[in-house]
Amino acid sequence: MAPALRYPVRAVPLAFLGAIAVATAVLMLPASRAGEGHAPFLTALFTATSAVCVTGLNVTDTPEYWSTFGHVVITVATQIGGYGIMTLSMLLALLVSQRLRLRNRLLLQAESSGLSLGNVRLLLIRGALIILVCETLIALVLTGRLWGAYDYPPGRALWYGVFHAVQAFNNCGFAIFDNSLTGFVGDWWICLPITLGVIGGSIGFPVIFELQRQWRQPSRWSVQTRLTVGGSITLLVVGFVAMLAIEWTNVRTFGPLNVPTKVLAAFVQGAMPRSGGFNSVDYSLMHDETIAITIGLMFVGGGSASTAGGIKVTTFFLLAFVIWAEIRGEPDVVIGRRRIPTATQRQAITIALIGVAIAVMGTLLLLTFTRGLRFHWALFEVVSAFATAGLSSGVTGDLPAAGQVTLIVLMYVGRLGTILAASAIALNTRHRLYRYPEERPIVG
Amino acid sequence: MAPALRYPVRAVPLAFLGAIAVATAVLMLPASRAGEGHAPFLTALFTATSAVCVTGLNVTDTPEYWSTFGHVVITVATQIGGYGIMTLSMLLALLVSQRLRLRNRLLLQAESSGLSLGNVRLLLIRGALIILVCETLIALVLTGRLWGAYDYPPGRALWYGVFHAVQAFNNCGFAIFDNSLTGFVGDWWICLPITLGVIGGSIGFPVIFELQRQWRQPSRWSVQTRLTVGGSITLLVVGFVAMLAIEWTNVRTFGPLNVPTKVLAAFVQGAMPRSGGFNSVDYSLMHDETIAITIGLMFVGGGSASTAGGIKVTTFFLLAFVIWAEIRGEPDVVIGRRRIPTATQRQAITIALIGVAIAVMGTLLLLTFTRGLRFHWALFEVVSAFATAGLSSGVTGDLPAAGQVTLIVLMYVGRLGTILAASAIALNTRHRLYRYPEERPIVG
Ligand SMILES: [K+]
């Protein structure tokens, strides 16, 4: 790897470790806890990791266990983690792209990511402004609704509005309502802004910046933007339709709801795997098919350089295009009149298969540490942690210490691993002076 | 695709359909059934498909439900299916390789598969001889043991020896003992020949022929043989160690067994996912971690052009080498001083990801058709059918008709799909007169 890039690739995980350490220490102060004494180390570490890695899994009842000061700490940790991951992964991607462009400058590539490192400061400020505007809008709608329809006093309504707006846009998923959003399952003014915030945060700065510039000319969109927008819409539709089709008659979930509420609940629950961690219906009561689809959606996750996790929408749909080209016998993988380099295809495969391996290993570890845990809830919890989705069947708090440590490691690795692996792999290219002769084993 | 190859690629699935139809019809005769009347269509179709596709899943109690004539029908169907799949997939692979070599003859490739289509008849006879020798050896050991140690009359001992020898070497898994091999969990003379037969059948003719020629010179082995031998040993060790480590103290499985029996049982149960369908310990009583590992082993399966199923050992370990090269930043994927063509890498990825997609879709279908079935047993059953492994938690017979049809389709698609897809993909190459400019989206 180029020496100039080793530093950022190493600095990012250290910065996140530092933020987690500080948040853990502050959450261990007696002031952070609502009850007597202070939070135990593991509880504070889990909550801090979950907040900084914008996951939203929790081992405590968030509204009951932490004081208002604790909730402020969670908010700050979430905002730092979310802003950090969005900006740092964007900068890393730009560094990589700039570096590759310099190396290949004689090849006259038509790179059209549209962004450059020219003015890093401007990028950081633009990013912060976008976050501020989006979160303010969400907070205003929530505050107005809680004040107007639920008789919250104005100050409390504002605080609840701000707290959940930050959680939503950063794709974290802590809630200080009782039982996440289940009390508001039919309330469009609560569920819709939070869900739209989650979707907005899951797009990522490179695509947002490009859409700001040319959202009216889809024909000029980069591959990045095409895959992210098309892929996200596809996954939202899949989630929505699956929820409606499978849960419609489930008496423990959607069954008792009226039709408009069913539609809203399907939209919310179908979008949350993108990777917000809220729920307005209890996932643990859903059918196994819905859980299986939700696990798949969480694994794919959101856009690159966003607050969402998973292997990323671009990675997943790029692989779909690779397979499609292979089936049709096309020599090149072409997306919107642009050819995808073989190196990028191999990166996508590597990221996806490493993701599968981590999910499998994590599930085996969690099952080993937690006898009696059902297989699909272990898988659900592990993919939720790895993809920093934050959805849970409710077992997180009951896991033994080793199980909680497994999830902590998965959240950290899932948050930083795919981004850093992608950068490191893209930069780490050796050159050989000789090549071996070809041989073609039988596959399949 | 070349017109000369369209015919075999289409003829193979039709031949299997024909064999399944005939076996179904014969199994529906009253003479095939032990009890009154004749077997219902779906039961006969399931059993015929399971035998011809050398899976071994069953919806009936094989020793009780079918007459001796029925058992003979199952034996013949298994042998035709096993011989058919070994020879046809070898011939298809040779056709593909010859075709590619003709197309690329100016490239002076160092293809060293060591086989050619020169004398198809000789290949077919050699294959039949190998099967005959291996099955005779297994049958002799089993017969001697059943006669000597279990007081079976000689005729009955011989018939039981032949039946299970055919089932073992063809990687099918029907048993006419009560409850598969569970009555012989500590008997090395029964368990070992059957398990070695399963392993032998899972290697495949191309590798067996090459080993016959030069098993003493591993340095001259082809990539095919290196991947198959090294990969199979790796998977056998993984299965063995996982069984011992996880089940050692499980009071419902290995716990009550003495140490040598534990070792034998771990070897048998660890090797069966390769894809024999026997068991000497009940998989349904094992820990969830063991089941998860077994599902993974079944999904990978055995060697190409063998009686084993799955995505194949070569495909899986080829992908591991691709990822390893990617992580090290190597431009080429090199296995034993041979470079793997990009086209072959893409084929392996396509096969693996289509396999994942089929397993996921199958599991969703089975869960939809069978309310109350636990998620991981649905996955176990589906992967077992797709990989024609034949292991079961015992739920197969209780599935509703739609669930049984799902498994029938999975067995057929799993048996023929990967082989045909690999051939079709390898041959189906288009040429473009223009190429689009490159663009590099962010992945991960
Ligand atoms: K989240």
Ligand SMILES: [K+]
């Ligand atoms: K089998």
